[in-house]
Amino acid sequence: MKNNPLLKKLNLRYLVSLLISIVLAFIIGAGILALSGFSPLKAYGAMLSGAFDSARHVGDFLEYAMVLCICGLACVLGARVGIFNVGGEGQLLLGAIFACQVGIWLDGFSPWIVIPAAALAAMIVGGFYAFIPGVLKVKVKVNEVITTIMLNTIAAYLCQYLAKGPWKNANKNMVAATEQLNAQYWFGNVIPRSSLSTAIFAAAIIAFIVWYVMQKTSRGFEMRLTGQNPRFARFSGIRTDRLVILCMVISGAMCGLVGMFRVYGAEHLYRDSVSRDYYFEALMVAMIAQYKPVTVIFLSLFFAVLKIGAQGMELIGVPSQIYLIIQTVIIFFMAAESGISASLQASAQKRKAKLAAKARQKGDVQHG
Amino acid sequence: MQELAVQFKHISMEFPGVLANDDVSLDIRRGEVFALVGENGAGKTTLMNILYGINEPTDGEVYIGGKKVEHFSPKNAISLGVGMVHQHFMLVPSFTVAQNIVMSKEPRKLGFLFDNKAAEQKTRELVDNYGLVVDSSAVVQEISVGLQQRVEILKTLYRGADILILDEPTAVLTPQETDELFAVIRRVVKEHGMTVIIITHKLYEVMAISDRVGVMRKGRLIGVADTCDMDEKKLASMMVGRPVLYDRLEKTGVPGEERIKVEDLHVLDNRGLPAVDGLSLSVRAGEVLGIAAIEGNGQSELLEAITGMRPIENGEISICGQSIRGKDPGEIRQLGLAHIPEDRLATGVSRDASVTDNLIVGRHREKAFNRFGFHQRTSTIERYAQQVYDNFDIRGAGLEVNVGSMSGGNMQKVVVAREFSFDTPVLIIAQPTRGVDVGAIEFIHSRIIEKRNAGCAILLCSADLDEVFRLSDRIITMYEGHITGHFKASEISKEEIGYYMTGDRSGEEAVYEK
Numbered sequence: 001m002k003n004n005p006l007l008k009k010l011n012l013r014y015l016v017s018l019l020i021s022i023v024l025a026f027i028i029g030a031g032i033l034a035l036s037g038f039s040p041l042k043a044y045g046a047m048l049s050g051a052f053d054s055a056r057h058v059g060d061f062l063e064y065a066m067v068l069c070i071c072g073l074a075c076v077l078g079a080r081v082g083i084f085n086v087g088g089e090g091q092l093l094l095g096a097i098f099a100c101q102v103g104i105w106l107d108g109f110s111p112w113i114v115i116p117a118a119a120l121a122a123m124i125v126g127g128f129y130a131f132i133p134g135v136l137k138v139k140v141k142v143n144e145v146i147t148t149i150m151l152n153t154i155a156a157y158l159c160q161y162l163a164k165g166p167w168k169n170a171n172k173n174m175v176a177a178t179e180q181l182n183a184q185y186w187f188g189n190v191i192p193r194s195s196l197s198t199a200i201f202a203a204a205i206i207a208f209i210v211w212y213v214m215q216k217t218s219r220g221f222e223m224r225l226t227g228q229n230p231r232f233a234r235f236s237g238i239r240t241d242r243l244v245i246l247c248m249v250i251s252g253a254m255c256g257l258v259g260m261f262r263v264y265g266a267e268h269l270y271r272d273s274v275s276r277d278y279y280f281e282a283l284m285v286a287m288i289a290q291y292k293p294v295t296v297i298f299l300s301l302f303f304a305v306l307k308i309g310a311q312g313m314e315l316i317g318v319p320s321q322i323y324l325i326i327q328t329v330i331i332f333f334m335a336a337e338s339g340i341s342a343s344l345q346a347s348a349q350k351r352k353a354k355l356a357a358k359a360r361q362k363g364d365v366q367h368g
Numbered sequence: 369m370q371e372l373a374v375q376f377k378h379i380s381m382e383f384p385g386v387l388a389n390d391d392v393s394l395d396i397r398r399g400e401v402f403a404l405v406g407e408n409g410a411g412k413t414t415l416m417n418i419l420y421g422i423n424e425p426t427d428g429e430v431y432i433g434g435k436k437v438e439h440f441s442p443k444n445a446i447s448l449g450v451g452m453v454h455q456h457f458m459l460v461p462s463f464t465v466a467q468n469i470v471m472s473k474e475p476r477k478l479g480f481l482f483d484n485k486a487a488e489q490k491t492r493e494l495v496d497n498y499g500l501v502v503d504s505s506a507v508v509q510e511i512s513v514g515l516q517q518r519v520e521i522l523k524t525l526y527r528g529a530d531i532l533i534l535d536e537p538t539a540v541l542t543p544q545e546t547d548e549l550f551a552v553i554r555r556v557v558k559e560h561g562m563t564v565i566i567i568t569h570k571l572y573e574v575m576a577i578s579d580r581v582g583v584m585r586k587g588r589l590i591g592v593a594d595t596c597d598m599d600e601k602k603l604a605s606m607m608v609g610r611p612v613l614y615d616r617l618e619k620t621g622v623p624g625e626e627r628i629k630v631e632d633l634h635v636l637d638n639r640g641l642p643a644v645d646g647l648s649l650s651v652r653a654g655e656v657l658g659i660a661a662i663e664g665n666g667q668s669e670l671l672e673a674i675t676g677m678r679p680i681e682n683g684e685i686s687i688c689g690q691s692i693r694g695k696d697p698g699e700i701r702q703l704g705l706a707h708i709p710e711d712r713l714a715t716g717v718s719r720d721a722s723v724t725d726n727l728i729v730g731r732h733r734e735k736a737f738n739r740f741g742f743h744q745r746t747s748t749i750e751r752y753a754q755q756v757y758d759n760f761d762i763r764g765a766g767l768e769v770n771v772g773s774m775s776g777g778n779m780q781k782v783v784v785a786r787e788f789s790f791d792t793p794v795l796i797i798a799q800p801t802r803g804v805d806v807g808a809i810e811f812i813h814s815r816i817i818e819k820r821n822a823g824c825a826i827l828l829c830s831a832d833l834d835e836v837f838r839l840s841d842r843i844i845t846m847y848e849g850h851i852t853g854h855f856k857a858s859e860i861s862k863e864e865i866g867y868y869m870t871g872d873r874s875g876e877e878a879v880y881e882k
Contacts, residue, residue: 217742218732225729228718235677235707235715236729237698 014290021333025326032325033318043318050312051305057312059194063266065304066196066203067258067275071282072289072296073210074254079291080214081240081247082227083137087148088255088279090155091129095122095256097159100263100270101167103181114185119260126256127249129155134248138241144248163270177271187265197265206254211293223247255279281307284327288334303327372434373398373531373563374419379428381414381587388414389425390587396531401557401564403578403595405571405607411587412567413455416533419565420452421445432531451524452533457516461509465502466491469523494522499555513639514545521552531563532556538573550577569607569662571600571870583607604866617817617838624653626689627704627794627825628674633683635666635673643669645849646683651825653793656816658840658857659829660865666849667829668710671798674827675707676700677715687794701730703794706787710798710829712776716783719772723764724753726771727786760785761811777808784812788819795819795826801835813839833862845869 030040051061071088078085099122106114133147163169163176170179187197214220226233226240234240262274285303289295310323374396381389389411396402404412417423419430424440431437432448442452459468466487475486491504500518508516517537524532534553538546554577556562568574574581575595582592583606590606628651637643643666651657661667672678674685676697685692687703695703709715717726728749731737737749753767762781764774771779784800800816801809816839820826830836836843837857845853845868853868 216744218738218744219742221725221732221744225718225721225725228720229714231677231715232718232729234697235675235709237696237701238729239696239698 014295017334017337018288018330021330021337024333025329028329029322029326033322038318042316043313043322046313046316046318047306047309047323049309050315051309053312055191056194057308059191059196061301061304061308062191062200063194063196064278064307065300066200067262067278068282068285068300068304069207069297070203070254070258070261071279072286072300073207073293074251074258075283075286076289076291076293076296077210077214077247077251077254079286080220080223080227081244082230083134083144083244083248085130085133085148085248085251085255086145086283087130087133087151087155087252088282089275089277090148090152091126091252091255092259092262092275092279093159094129094155094259095126096259096263096274097162097167097178097270098122098125099256099260100178100181101162103185103264104167104179107182111185115264118185118264119257122256122260123253124256126259127253130248130252130255131245134245137248138244159270167270169269174271178269180269181264183268185264186268187261195266197261199261199265203258203261206257207293207297210254214293281327284331288331290334371398372396373400373432374565375431376415376419377429377431379415379418379425379430381411381418381423382426387587389418392428392584392587392589394582394589394592396563396565397580398563399557399561400579401553401566401577403574403581404565404567404584405569405574405581405603406584410584412584413535414587415584416452416535416565416567419445419531420450420533446527446529449528449530450533451521451527451529451531453517453520453524453535453537455535457520459508459516459519461507463508464488464504465506465508465511465519465522466504468508468519469494469504469526471523473527490526491522494526498522498525498552498560500552512545514548517545517549518552521556525556530561531565534564534566536567536569538568538570546573553577571603571607574598574603575600600870601863601867604870605863607866617814618821619817619841620821621654621823623655623841624823626650626652627687628657628796628827629684629686630670630674631684633670633673633685634681635669635678636681637666637669642681643849644673647846647849647851649827649844649851651794651827653825654820654823655841656820656826656828656839658836658843659827659846660833660836660843660869661829661846662869663831665846665869667846668798669849670846671707671710671796671827671829674700675705675709675796701790701792704792705794705796706790706792707796708783708787708798708800710802712780712783712802717771717779720770722768723757723762723771723774723782724750724767726782727753727756727767727789730786730790756785756789760788760815780812781808784815788815793824795824797826798829799831800828801830801832809835833865837862837865847871 026044030044033040033043051057071092074088075085099118102118102121103114106117129151133142133144133151136142136147137144160176163178167178169177187199190196190198190200214223222233222238222243225236226238226243230240259274263270267274281303282300285299286296289299306323306326310320313322314320372395376392376394379389379392380387392411392415394415404415406412414423418425418440419432421437421440421442421444429436432445432450435448437444437448460471463471466484469491470487475483475490477483488504495501495504500522502511502515502518502522508519511519521532537549553564553566557564566573566577575598578595580592581595581598581603583590583603585607628649630647630649633644633647634642635644645666647666647670649657659667659670669678673680674687674692676692676695676699680693687700687705690703692700692703713719728737731752732744732749735741737745737752739745750767757767760781762778762785764778771782774782780801787795797816800812813835816826816828828836828839840857843855843857843860843865844851845865847869852871853865855865
């Protein structure tokens, strides 16, 4: 039983602790709901129906799952080589606004030209924006977490400036938004009236490629080693510096592309609602998934259901923030899990050593 | 008989899988400078960590000033008058000297505000009292390492220590700073009646500063003596000398063409100080050149420079006739080099990867292991790994487990197996059997000689003198980045080597040249 390869692959221990964490999080969420005077059962019921009561809501959560999944995988890609890309939000926003503006500049050309050009622009901008912290980390050992967070702020303000200034919508009522794309460039709708567009197919392909490269190729193997022990990887002849920068750039390009998907698939112009810290939620998904690509995909679906469902909850007056509470509590428990089991193991080992010493002592007395 | 400052009674300390201290009994007298020497991993620091309350011994008792230690914690040790200056300083870099010194017993204003003036005042009193000159308002990160050490010592004095433990205090110091430190030690002992325990493996320092000396080896206390009855040669043989366990291995063939050439090499250590200082050597096909040196004399940096893991300041290195300048470790490997690193956990393996992964690294890009040049052929890789695994008699729970869960000996076998399987004409081998059990040592040694006999050029570096003697054809001794001696292994004794390892003797005795 213990050596069953399928079980090993599934990593039973992880699944059990994930399940326990989720259940505990919902119980704590229920406690908070009850304390604030809501019926937890009703609220959770509203959450469930909020996500599944109509095709439109199903489409909405699938679209959000796509965002979480690609951004989450972008984070995993960095984590694989030991670099933590916290800058996905900025890369996403910049990708979105530049992709949008390319569509406006090229207005009139065939979609066959405009859409690839927009995608390319999004990837270049996002990739470049990740290249900066990547190079700084590798060449001058600047902590990437700090640089990416700073770059996020810069990107957010830059986008706001562009959307309020040079690239502003002609309509005075639109506060911070670019012009709308010509409808011929919009991605087709997969589920009517929902935000789910054909971008999900592109996302599925991207997710597959990322998974494939990481899990099945010799390049993915090098990435894994680099993340596990960079000194050993370098010692073994892997060009770790280049690999780290490359992964960071691809990670940024993926985030940029998600921005493009949001604009061409759902928003049709650039404005704040392109992303409301979606990358940070994806980051949490990646963390909870312990940076495992397949787990990221499934957890993206799960959290997307929660998020869209939470909007349904608001209809009966429950603040949707309860979703954030549940999410953070899950992270808390998942993080505590490894710490708790490690300390249990350590104390067990200590006890064992003590017993062994005692036994030796007794033996000495008897023999001696 | 003097009063005893510290008594260790039958101390044993077991870490999971390692017996770091094995029934150690030792008395330290009040007012003496006691030197504790031994090779790395001999258990010196562990014993002192017990005294300072960081570790609780699995067995045995400690008495400080005649009182039995009931509760092991640094706090308790400090209250009993023990102070310890660690190898790596425990200072807050952005605080001033005074702030660091008074930390944990800060003078306060109104009961809760930090009183900086009083802190500086107290620091100045300490400085005057003990004659340890340092500027109390200087920021710690801006003063030299030698002064930082002085701050550490002042910190222990401020806390009322009268037993001072110094863990390899001179490892980070320049010779001038070392002299100053010794002057300080002499002063606190003579004028203030302090007891100083100094951990070191530099033998001339033992002779220079200590009253008595204790030698540790493999967790046991081998002997204690008055320093005046000892000399460096005797200490060296006590430290490393143990009866040769094995017969000489059969070496065949004659050396061929030159494969490793190092010319006038200069390399810096992590602190930016010269570690290898104008060193030249050459190794030919079919011979083993052994480097005998005490830890920290530039041998690690030398090997790192040859393998491309550390930049070269000046000089030339070539492998099989080709210069390694401007090449990264991977490109140097392409020239025909494989390397067993000295620290297998940090450099030699990925603990979180499977045995298979650890065995295939370096060959993973080869055509045979990839479909279309990128898709890993898992089953071919596994077959190869299994073959290497069996071939090198690795014993563990199979290929799937993480290397981190294996014993040290088997982990080392994984490293040796991988590097030897590259079949390179040049091998750089560092500490091939550190922390490895006897059976595995024998196996690894015979594999190294096999490689030698097959015509490999091997550069070997080991802290274990027996090992250097057993495997090498020629031996060089290194001291502070220089070669201090150059010998045929068959024509010199271990004691003599130990003598050359601890200093430059070129002025004293004729050096044997090849």
